[in-house]
Amino acid sequence: MQTILETNSVHKTKTQLEILEDKRTKCLVYTRVMGYHRPVESFNIGKKGEHKQRQHFEEK
Template sequence: MQACDSLLPTSPTTSPMLPDAERQRCEVWTRVMGYHRPVSAFNVGKQGEFSERQHFQEARAALD
């Protein structure tokens, strides 16, 4: 499962880190086959596929 801890800013110039007592886990949802579903509900194989997904920017992927 992808944890949101890695998405928190680490630089003190962007925003301060919260103390552990104030932090909470977020639930990651993704679109699968036309509907939305929480990643935590995936089986082990599907969670592995989710972590291996490649993300792209639509503008950069356009055909010339």
């Protein structure tokens, strides 16, 4: 029974995103490379893969 409810809630979420599609804007992610900032979307396939594997941390 839980699977059906979870599936329905996921379906509702998709529908809400589809409804608001015209209000969404593209988000550019920048990262610092060799002392300057570049958008990740301009990376080649290998560099995009490296970026996804990075581990982020917060300094205390």
